[in-house]
Amino acid sequence: MVTLAQVARHAGVSPSTVSYVLSGKRSISEATRRRVEQSIAELGYHPHAGARALASSRSHVIALMIPLRTDIYVPVMMDIAISITTTARRHGHDVLLLTSEEGPSAVKRVAGSGLADAMILMDVELADERIPLLRQTGSVAALIGLPADTSGLSCVDLDFEAAGVLAADHLADLGHREVALIGAPETVYRRHTGFAERTLAGFRRRAAERGMAHLHRPCGGSHEATAGTLSRILEERPGTTGFVVQNEAAVPHLLGLLRQAGRAVPEDASVLAICPDDVAVHSSPQLTSVSIPAEEMGRRAVELVMAQLAGEDTTGLILLAPTLTARGSSGPAPHPA
Amino acid sequence: MVTLAQVARHAGVSPSTVSYVLSGKRSISEATRRRVEQSIAELGYHPHAGARALASSRSHVIALMIPLRTDIYVPVMMDIAISITTTARRHGHDVLLLTSEEGPSAVKRVAGSGLADAMILMDVELADERIPLLRQTGSVAALIGLPADTSGLSCVDLDFEAAGVLAADHLADLGHREVALIGAPETVYRRHTGFAERTLAGFRRRAAERGMAHLHRPCGGSHEATAGTLSRILEERPGTTGFVVQNEAAVPHLLGLLRQAGRAVPEDASVLAICPDDVAVHSSPQLTSVSIPAEEMGRRAVELVMAQLAGEDTTGLILLAPTLTARGSSGPAPHPA
DNA sequence: GTGAAAGCGCTAACAA
């Protein structure tokens, strides 16, 4: 291991000078800075993370708590995790991965061990057990998703309620009179993950306001679950011409089923998905969609904790405005036969 | 922050005693152990990770390098990452997440900073740039996937060549005479990620040995790419009745396309996927598949590095034997019309 | 079976 002391000796300066060159916390003459940087490069020096953390009480690590579940769309989580990691690196931080297997006590462990300077929580439930611990330990944190009580917390999320509204409006604008929301698996609603309920609320409200008959059905990700959900919807309300899907795993199945049922998209039925853009463009026809901005959500979460570490108060909600991109899967409602 | 010294004072023992209670590196009387553990619990003590790393030169962290790409099946990666994290915790270690965005130099940074005691690399390419650095820094590491030169390395992977053989045999046993392998996206082959090429090699060899006409086509994950691939296969060899798919994103599309083309599965065409079990059981019909044991791959990788940290030599390959589970999507070859 | 004390490599006063 190359140490800071060795760099100092090699450059003919004191250890503190090397430290300050690295941290930029005091001004250094151009000449010595050069020599130090030269020595660092020549010796291949990297500061010892533990020593640095011990001396400065800053680990330069952000803990990311991801869910173990696989019933929510995994690629979105992965995109968020990647976005968090690359953004964190850009701020000189690394990311420690924690799974919910460890339970809420992971919060205590991280807070008590100096393992991380901040935490980012994903898959936040309305009554999330980790939140009291967050408050109690006074941890720097950002949440992706909204709990019931957000007081004192910094949260980022897509404005799913607005997404529901946007979806309903799009279908209403196209003249649809009977619409259905094919949602997340039932387990997601049962554990009160906010996003699903908020989408539903927005969709219902606006559908009612626009005078559309509307239905909502949770849906699993398998082909059979999708088939069952679709057939139950069409049984209950055969005139349904507009479908909103908030379950990306069901998307390809739904398109296949409609095709098979002889319902052409978008001529006979419009499909609108709430999903990442790449899912939308990889379908056929390409899907009109409200995109889930995974990259931005991850980035914003990191920016929130970095701001807090810099002393700012970031308490509050960042609700990203949803955007709808019309692609080939939605069109004017067919005239009743 | 509660420190070890405070625990010692509270328990009326010396700091070293507390340390030894924690590490178990020397025998402690039952009485003092109890008192110390009591104090630890009462004060809510957690050892400071940085201090411990500094003093012991062991961070108790494993670095996990994941790819940024999204052209290989993301859920498998996620399952592996989760398996690694939970297994690592079981061994008292945490996981640091690194993306390939940082490039091969991430290896140098981790090795030089004491950030992690070991590294696990995913998405290993045949000529992976990180490997020379691994050798050069003498890092403790495990690879998930096989590079061209595995000398001195510890690797885990599914035996994809055997998987290809197994797939070919299954179709041959069912009497199929013309078969096709619908593979990973072309980019995967171009960057020489070993698994795709190894599957292909095994499949080709055994198909030839069993006297089956065989075709191989790379395939993107979109509906259109799948449709194009399928139609080109059927154009070139209309009598194809057996399909092996090594691209999970294409699976639902392929099933939809076959259905649409009036080819019943498994009566008219057999489909065999190389994919995780849950993808296979969520399709309709459920897919005969060679499973990708993500959980085991992650767990084995952690066990490899833990063994190395304990001083064992784990050099060598662990090739997990593939298992084929017959489900509803494969059956006897139809009699030629 | 237990304690005392010397660092581990770095940061950040304090001094100059």
Place this chain on the structure above:
DNA sequence: TTGTTAGCGCTTTCAC
């Protein structure tokens, strides 16, 4: 603009 030095909280030898 730079150097000196006292810790940060833990592990681990050495001593009893």
